[in-house]
Amino acid sequence: MIALDRIKTQLEATVPGARLEIVPNDSPSGQRSLLVDCAHAAAVAERLRDDPDLRLDYASNVTGVDWPEAELSEKVKIKRVVEGVESEVEEIRKTLRPGCLEAVYHLYSMEKKHGPVILRMRTENRTDKARLPSLTAVWRACEFQEREIYDLYGILFDGHPDLRRILMWDGFQDHPMRKDYVEPDDYEYEPTPHDEVLERAKGHHSREAAT
């Protein structure tokens, strides 16, 4: 199995203009992934599928991840003058990580029996620019899974042959797997003895009775 760094340099050489970045993974699994920009994703995907050494002809898993806006705080050691003496002080620096939605592709090779090579694509933001190119033309396996990502996360895939909701029903308005999804309180629930569901259901019925 060719190392991810070599795959990255090969792709940068063969697909001009592609911006690739390796996303680290600190857990014991060590599965690092390749972040690709949207404009060249289809070319990179074709290259990965057709390259004679890699032959990644099997897209095993296509999944979406929601990264909402988060405030990251990290402790930074900086030199600062404190009471006339220059010393190293630890300061907490807060950065705002912008929100985005992400699609992750796990690629394997059935011919060469190696893998996984993990590909990632990120949208610009979570509201109006949530579009990504569809890789269904490269691997047919992405067809239903990209539909599921659209259904549950709201990422629009450009070039997908049939982008409709797949798991939720057609009139459904929201995207359930997003981190800021609020469940409706008017679905029929079996009230359990201690659940806040019971309180919400009671509140809803009393609101309905009042109107």
Place this chain on the structure above:
Amino acid sequence: MLGEGILKGMAETARNFVGSYVSKDRLVTVQYPEERLPLKEATRQFPFLVYDGDDWQKGLRCVACQICEKECPPKCIYIEKSKDKKPDYIGKPQLYPATFDIDLSVCMSCQICVEVCPFDAIKMDTEYELSTDDRFGGLLSHKEQLAKSNGHYHQIHPTEAAEVDGHLAAEKTRLEAKAKAAGEAKARAKASPAALGPIR
């Protein structure tokens, strides 16, 4: 010959049909509810609370630590702690649950509450004929319905119950020995002259 495969298949069916009158392993139907299959020892259905001795309120092992309530995946357990304490099987005063409800319509018999309980207070019962016609209250079991004796536990899961009794007894003897050793050390310290304080 056309149809030979089908005729061979029919011969197999006939062998099974006639064989069901003759041999036991071909007649697999159990006429429920007149006949019932014997349950395996490890079978689990819904949880119950174990109590030692005869009085279910005094012998209840549960100390309302609420670990099972937190770990339950569908959150079907509801516990309210009591305000007073009662002595447990070693004699130490512990809280007990004033309310312990399990909603059997939510419980999925996953046995995680049994695994995480540090006091061996909740175990799995094997009773499965619990149907009722009261949709909301009928499947909500309270403390009184859930408390069953240690004797019942021995009857349904003999090996497990023997193991639990074994380690609870071992724990009790270990704590008693520790208390005795601590008491002896204290008595020795009192009797020795150094305890009288420095000579003024």
Place this chain on the structure above:
Amino acid sequence: MSAETVTAAAAEPPAFGAAGPAARHYEILPKTPPAGDAGSGLLEVSMGPHHPSTHGVFRMDVVLDGERVVKLKPVFGYLHRNHEKIAEGTTYLSSMPYTDRLDYFCSLTNNWAYALAVEKLAGLEVPERAEFIRVITAELTRLQNHVCLIGFLLQDMGALGTPLMYAFREREKILDLFESLTGARMMCNYMRFGGCRVDLPEGWLEAAKTVVEEYPRFLDEFERFLGGNEILLARTQGVGALPKELAVNAGVTGPMLRASGVNYDIRKVDLYGIYDRFDFKVPLGERGDVFDRYMIRVLEMRESLKILSRALADIPSGPIIDPKAKLRGFRPKPGEAYGRIEAPKGELGFYLISDGSPNPYRYRVRPPSFINLTILEDMCLNHLVADVVIILGSVDIVLGEVDR
């Protein structure tokens, strides 16, 4: 929900769509219009969701020209329980009983796949006895799943339940084994991170050996019963053929892929667990039609019996679970992992992202039945309606997995 009702309810606890449709500037793309309009001569039929042959609540919108299929769109989501969101709200251990209910016929392999993914994420090691128990239970699960599938396939063909009842008779013996080991017949909840929950009870190995020794006799009886049946051969040979390249590109895995002639069995490719110690063959088909898929499953059952008899003989004694594994307060380090196994239906994978908290940040199930349905339309084109039922039966779907 329109904008007026959202602002009116602003004072109350947030209702659904709380951010409001105005916050999200996307269009909902229109559904593709049906082809069976008046005058075209085509008939649009909805097969399901209440249908005895669709293996669960599954619907197919089929457009027919006479009896030939022109277009077929599968529609599902009737059993969608949003298992992935539930898992984000509870701990890693609490998701284990929910994985039983994904592919409800094969709960032990679902448990193993999840445990494998978490062990990759957290770096836990599984002791040898636990690995052997995992292999034994997984192969028993494969046996009972394949025999059930054959029973259901034949029922779809009109055999009215006799092969199904014979299959269930054997399946009961395996389910009895599961019950004496784990406590439940189907929803086993047996694997834990780093090993298994309890050790084998007294006499279980002997009972398992008896089942495994008697199984070939049942398989021979089954083959005599069905192998030469003309109706079976006429209805399945040449129906629903799937070419190799399309199968690989469409992400098909499992017996369906091997029936098309592609040699890809994750037990041999990834060598997860201790599968490198067992000597078994991977049966391959030639044409990828329904008959090949049926025969592959029969042959795979025989290979599983070989693995089982070897594993039951070689199982060592020892601990059951990794001593580093914690039951409560399990917090893996931040990172991600993808773990997959060869489930009886295909490649079952779990993708987990952890952010250091006791709940997973992202929990994803890669369901084999869902992805195998991608090429259902391609397989069913130009076939008769009755063939559609059989082709669906040979794909081997379980709606619990398709919809999660």
